[in-house]
Amino acid sequence: MERNDACWCGSGKKYKKCHMAIDEQITLHAEKGEIVPSRKLLKTPFQIEKIKESAALNTAVLDAVAEQIHIGMSTEEIDRIVYDVTTKNGGIPAPLHYQGFPKSVCTSLNNEICHGIPDENIILEEGDIINVDVSTILNGYFSDASRMFKMGKISERAERIIKVTEECVELGLAAAKPWGHLGDIADAINTHAQANGYSVVEEIGGHGIGLQFHEDPFVSYVTPRGSEMLLVPGMMFTIEPMINEGSPDFFVDEDNDWTVYTIDDGLSAQIEYMVLVKEDGIEVLTK
Numbered sequence: 001m002e003r004n005d006a007c008w009c010g011s012g013k014k015y016k017k018c019h020m021a022i023d024e025q026i027t028l029h030a031e032k033g034e035i036v037p038s039r040k041l042l043k044t045p046f047q048i049e050k051i052k053e054s055a056a057l058n059t060a061v062l063d064a065v066a067e068q069i070h071i072g073m074s075t076e077e078i079d080r081i082v083y084d085v086t087t088k089n090g091g092i093p094a095p096l097h098y099q100g101f102p103k104s105v106c107t108s109l110n111n112e113i114c115h116g117i118p119d120e121n122i123i124l125e126e127g128d129i130i131n132v133d134v135s136t137i138l139n140g141y142f143s144d145a146s147r148m149f150k151m152g153k154i155s156e157r158a159e160r161i162i163k164v165t166e167e168c169v170e171l172g173l174a175a176a177k178p179w180g181h182l183g184d185i186a187d188a189i190n191t192h193a194q195a196n197g198y199s200v201v202e203e204i205g206g207h208g209i210g211l212q213f214h215e216d217p218f219v220s221y222v223t224p225r226g227s228e229m230l231l232v233p234g235m236m237f238t239i240e241p242m243i244n245e246g247s248p249d250f251f252v253d254e255d256n257d258w259t260v261y262t263i264d265d266g267l268s269a270q271i272e273y274m275v276l277v278k279e280d281g282i283e284v285l286t287k
Contacts, residue, residue, distance in 0.1 A: 042234030094135035145286035183227030240272035
């Protein structure tokens, strides 16, 4: 583009006052052989505002779950809360019918790593830990986040894995910086998990998000510092490591072809943030 052309992002600013410096930086890193995002992965100002509206609803849905979740309820009741709050506010639960997924939310208990399917026969009991993973479409824009919930008094080992998972996510967030790399986030997370005797699931990770449910890049949490895609202002993705007590290996339920379990029946925990890379840092959009 020419310096005085209107910027490609639709901001209304001249290119030289908007994305020219960012594009030049991307080119310099690409010439060094680094992995850089394509322009389609950089959200425009208009898109960012619309995605933030979706993110606000996603947070409200998780808040509603937090207010109502309790021992003795079924995971199907969690699904109804998510569906009702989302649809009453003009949204669509992103998981519903996504690649055949039958429910509006993922509810993963204890040794379930992810993609647990809500069921009226699965009743929350004292001592359970559960990940509730909410994803929302609002006016065509996507958002995503998950939280861990403790049912009553839980074991010391359950308390510990949730605490370390929280620390992993915060350390990953702290390592995320514009013009750094996705591997910086992964290294911070994997180092802390291993130092505490845990493993990080390798084959399932985070993802770009905003215009689609799952976009590039795939976000690994086991790669070295300085590796993987360059973090460029306008990128949007999830930080959502899955931390296991024992082996990082898993198997998928043969009956429903969705729920992912730890291979050794150990506990697993996951917390998910959705973040935006900005010129001056990282903004958390959902948590």
